[in-house]
Amino acid sequence: MAIVEQVRPSERGAGWLQRLSDAVRQRESLRALLLAGPGGLWLLVFFLLPITIVFAYSFARRGPYGAVDWSFTLENYVRFFDWLYIRVFLVSVWLALLTTVICLVIGYPFAFVIARSPRRWRNALLVLVLVPFWTNFLVRTYAIMLLLRADGLINNALQWLGIIERPLTMLFTPFAVVLGLVYGYLPFMILPIYASIEKFDFTLVEAAQDLGANTWHVFWNVLLPLTLPGVLAGSILVFIPSVGAFVTPDLLGGGKVVMIANLINQQFLTVRHWPFGSAISFVLMAIVLAATMLYFRLGETRRI
């Protein structure tokens, strides 16, 4: 009897552990919960919860001194359709689209060259693409400002060469903003395109040439459609951060080029109209979501 009592606790312990591990082994759903649990919890606390609060704000009113007055209204969303804000929205989408297209036009040939270079060079070239990330983004943006300034390197050089007489206005223009965005997000275009070109079977190029396709036809009919997944992924990765960019338009646009994120920033910190800022945030999210869905739809119809 005494022996039995001595053994029991450890037995119970082992049994408990055993039961748990059995349950985990047998039940797929329990295993999935254990694996996805930490990440899920993280997203719940730091993403879902805050975004719910912001969503709730977007239907509230601005109280005196910038406080939030909890009474339901749709006026924040209605107000967004003022031409003043629609313009900011259109400028943001336009600059982001421009950035995406320029990144695509520059990035595709670049990715192609990397993917077709000898294997031992490829990694070195890819590292070169990523080298800018080693320096802080702010520092790099300030560096671009120095280049574009009226008495910056570019203007000085052009004047010295006698190409221009007076300095060009480059800083604080849409040009500067797009330049900064392209510079910042080009690697996000190159990498996915590189990945899809690297997987591409180049005997298909020979097959197309054999059937009478010239270089342009090979690209348009064979290479591009089969690397489209990379193009779409790259475009999404460039468009989304571009449309919501804050630092680049803030520094390189200098308040003259206002994008959605600058508007949101203004509403929260300067105007202290949190409900309106929240509403704009949700409009931005809607744009991003719509763009993403459009891209995926495009990809699906072209893919098999």
Add this chain to the structure above:
Amino acid sequence: MDRPIDVELVDVTKVFDNGVVAVDRVSLQIYQGEFFSLLGPSGCGKTTTLRMIAGFEHPTSGEVRIEGRPMGQTPPFRRNVNTVFQNYALFPHMTVFENVAFGLKMKRVPRDEIAHRVREALQLVRLSGFEERYPRQLSGGQQQRVALARALVNRPRVLLLDEPLGALDLKLRKEMQLELKHLQMTVGITFIYVTHDQEEALTMSDRIAVMNAGRVLQVGSPVEIYERPASRFVADFIGETNFLVGQVDEIDGETATVLLSGGRRLRVPIDRPLAARSEVTVAVRPEKMRILPVEAPGANGVLTGRVEEVIYIGTDTFYVVRIDDATTVRVRSQNDRNRLDSEQQLPVGTAVSLSWAPDAARVLVD
């Protein structure tokens, strides 16, 4: 032959950037409507030769002519040839119809003519009704046929095939061999076929060029290549051969006496001048040897030996016969009688006499 020449290679050499000589001074004439095979082990230069005809590679020196015109640097899309690739290289994002129509689309053939010709081509390869499928929804054999249709629909002067049956299983391969041969006879297009499979080449070809180490060793009909191999390599690569090494002892007109390394003498016919005392190899195919027990009547063979191994393969029985300490030969004896009683099968250890028709032996110099 007075037939027009479709493809001609004149002293073509291809040296790759890394210095490898892939094709070494190859000259070939391929006639119109011919089923011509380039046969050789992997790395022998056969695929590079084909790629130079297609235009994917350009000769380092020498010239490729198609229909008499020097090709120079002419790109693939301006050559009147089409290729069936080893892995088919079908466009995965296009349907069967779109794949087959691709070449015609590139040539800006009118839409309804495309539809008509694609239908015709698919009928030819027995794939009607598969127009809307995608390549990955097809079996290997079907993909193979799409690749054929995609090339043939362009009505090229010459069709180039790069080991097109390599990825298929044995049974399907055998079927496709015959189908290809029939197809070639139906369409009347010149086929240049690259393969490392000697049986495949023998089955289908009108003529075969045997290649090794970048060079063409022999060109001839399957019968010529098999029955009269010009070199030891050809004899060994095509089918199975017994090699008996020796020295020319005496020459008497068209017959030479060869002193084998084992000390025996063989009289063999020769079809080219040989120097006395020169080192030669006598080649005899296993199926041309007759094997009889020494005590059997009429057993006055040229060689004698002892059965060392008996391999029964159904249609035939192989005997490994030791003729001296250093040499064994393989004899293939057809099982043309019911041998269930095993009476006719010679047991291991039997002293046997080997004989063959005089012209079955061939003297090879290298």
